[in-house]
Amino acid sequence: MKARTPLTFPRLARGYEYVEGWGMAHGAHARVLRPRDVEAVREALALARRERTTLALRGGGNSYGDASSADRGYVLEPTRLDRILSFDAHSGAAECQGGVTIEALWKHALPRGFWPKVVSGTMYPTLGGALAMNIHGKNQYAVGTIGEHVRELDLVLPSGELVTASRGHESELFHAAIGGFGMLGVVTRVVIETKRVHSGDVEVTAKSTRDLREALEWMESRRARYDYLVAWIDAFAGGAASGRGLVHAARHLAPGEDAAPERTLAVAHQELPRAILGVSKGEVWRALRLLNHAPGMRLLNAAKWTLGMHEEAQGPYRQSHAAFAFLLDYVPNWKWAYGRTEKRGLIQVQPFVPAARAHDTFQAILAESRAAGHVPYLAVLKRHRPDPFLLTHGLDGWSLALDYKVHPDTRADLWRLADRITRLTLAAGGRFYPAKDLVIGREDARRMWPAQALERFLALKRRVDPEGLLATDLSRRILDLSA
Numbered sequence: 401m402k403a404r405t406p407l408t409f410p411r412l413a414r415g416y417e418y419v420e421g422w423g424m425a426h427g428a429h430a431r432v433l434r435p436r437d438v439e440a441v442r443e444a445l446a447l448a449r450r451e452r453t454t455l456a457l458r459g460g461g462n463s464y465g466d467a468s469s470a471d472r473g474y475v476l477e478p479t480r481l482d483r484i485l486s487f488d489a490h491s492g493a494a495e496c497q498g499g500v501t502i503e504a505l506w507k508h509a510l511p512r513g514f515w516p517k518v519v520s521g522t523m524y525p526t527l528g529g530a531l532a533m534n535i536h537g538k539n540q541y542a543v544g545t546i547g548e549h550v551r552e553l554d555l556v557l558p559s560g561e562l563v564t565a566s567r568g569h570e571s572e573l574f575h576a577a578i579g580g581f582g583m584l585g586v587v588t589r590v591v592i593e594t595k596r597v598h599s600g601d602v603e604v605t606a607k608s609t610r611d612l613r614e615a616l617e618w619m620e621s622r623r624a625r626y627d628y629l630v631a632w633i634d635a636f637a638g639g640a641a642s643g644r645g646l647v648h649a650a651r652h653l654a655p656g657e658d659a660a661p662e663r664t665l666a667v668a669h670q671e672l673p674r675a676i677l678g679v680s681k682g683e684v685w686r687a688l689r690l691l692n693h694a695p696g697m698r699l700l701n702a703a704k705w706t707l708g709m710h711e712e713a714q715g716p717y718r719q720s721h722a723a724f725a726f727l728l729d730y731v732p733n734w735k736w737a738y739g740r741t742e743k744r745g746l747i748q749v750q751p752f753v754p755a756a757r758a759h760d761t762f763q764a765i766l767a768e769s770r771a772a773g774h775v776p777y778l779a780v781l782k783r784h785r786p787d788p789f790l791l792t793h794g795l796d797g798w799s800l801a802l803d804y805k806v807h808p809d810t811r812a813d814l815w816r817l818a819d820r821i822t823r824l825t826l827a828a829g830g831r832f833y834p835a836k837d838l839v840i841g842r843e844d845a846r847r848m849w850p851a852q853a854l855e856r857f858l859a860l861k862r863r864v865d866p867e868g869l870l871a872t873d874l875s876r877r878i879l880d881l882s883a
């Protein structure tokens with residue numbers, strides 16, 4: 401597997417760019433096409449067909465692993481299709497081109513009194529990329545995945561044909577393309593609903609938890625009360641404290657609760673601070689780099705847990721939507737703290753496990769990680785529910801997103817641990833999320849999705865893309881298209 405950065409790859413063939421996953425642990429060389437309109441998307445598909453090569457779709461490149469890269473061939477990056485075509489000020493429905501980012505959408509919607517119904521922990525994904533992965537937010541248990549709020553989408557099929565799909569028209573394509581990781585066509589337009597909000601702030605409650613059981617029970621019993629629930633977990637803590645953490649629960653404000661909504665709904669109120677503890681945001685990753693080793697991260701996690709108890713004692717507080725939703729965007733390029741040379745970076749492993757098996761499975765995964773000497777530097781717990789999309793990662797249960805440092809010396813050992821985590825998760829009836837994955841294989845993919853759903857998806861793929869024009873390193877790794 402190639403994993404070099406542009407800084408270390410001197411002999412890049414003419415016309416090729418190095419395209420890497422967000423976690424930097426995987427990358428590949430490809431010719432990148434950036435169409436400005438639907439016609440240029442069609443031309444790109446035709447070009448790849450003429451040259452008998454493949455084409456990988458890529459949005460903002462925020463998937464951690466190999467979902468939007470492909471070794472050789474073309475990468476099609478429709479990020480210039482970035483116009484918001486219309487916004488219904490009454491219903492909050494937005495009609496956007498596929499390259500519009502979540503950031504652009506919320507900045508357009510919020511001053512009009514609306515907020516996207518589902519956002520990821522970063523605001524930089526495009527809607528095309530977000531739909532292709534069917535992203536979830538901290539409110540997935542309550543509102544489902546992003547696809548559940550899409551009214552219709554335009555898909556340019558590998559043949560060049562443009563199909564408008566919705567629940568009522570081309571329903572199978574609609575339910576397969578959402579969550580279909582860019583295998584069936586290019587999303588060039590989407591009509592998506594946003595939610596009416598009465599303030600630019602949410603009210604946040606912090607709860608410090610002694611162990612994983614307490615976090616799960618506290619969150620479970622408050623699902624009806626809060627719009628958002630998410631827990632940070634200190635993966636370094638072992639023994640009776642295994643899984644200790646800090647839950648953040650948030651609710652939207654009711655009309656009248658915010659005395660000055662015109663002020664909080666303004667984009668300026670949402671802007672993330674320019675400096676953190678006096679250090680310019682752009683430089684914070686350098687400081688984090690000094691702590692990017694097991695003892696440093698153990699210290700940082702312990703400090704966060706201690707501060708969490710103080711946060712809880714202070715009681716509920718208000719925070720802007722952007723600050724609550726996009727905490728990880730506070731520190732630009734924080735991933736660079738993991739190293740920026742060949743085969744470094746991070747992988748995220750995010751097992752989704754049915755509710756009844758979540759506690760024991762996550763505890764086993766945390767214990768395996770500690771025993772193997774690969775403790776996740778960041779661990780995040782969320783509650784989920786099933787959704788109607790064909791290749792869904794959603795289920796009635798929980799996910800634990802685990803960030804592991806990748807280093808050339810320990811990479812093979814880390815992959816062995818990841819494989820043990822895969823076994824534990826699948827044995828519990830769990831799944832993985834293609835946006836985060838870099839480790840599972842075809843047999844694992846076959847086990848995690850219902851056989852009938854996978855078969856229907858593959859049949860559709862063969863029908864709309866008989867030549868296998870759309871392919872990524874991820875699809876080659878987890879899908880068997882030969883059958």
Ligand SMILES: Cc1cc2nc3c(=O)[nH]c(=O)nc-3n(C[C@H](O)[C@H](O)[C@H](O)COP(=O)(O)OP(=O)(O)OC[C@H]3O[C@@H](n4cnc5c(N)ncnc54)[C@H](O)[C@@H]3O)c2cc1C
Pocket residue numbers: 422456457458459460461462463464467468478498499519520521522524525526527528529530531532533534535536537538581582583585586587588728835836872
């Ligand atoms: C810091 C961070 C936090 C995150 N938090 C969350 C989270 O809370 N919840 C969550 O669900 N995800 C989360 N993610 C993952 C992220 O939301 C997804 O990976 C998302 O798909 C990225 O969108 P993108 O535009 O960057 O697409 P890419 O990552 O470039 O591509 C994603 C997939 O979409 C396909 N694709 C791209 N554009 C199109 C298109 N126009 N038409 C069809 N297919 C296309 C690609 O082939 C690929 O399979 C996070 C990522 C980061 C880096």
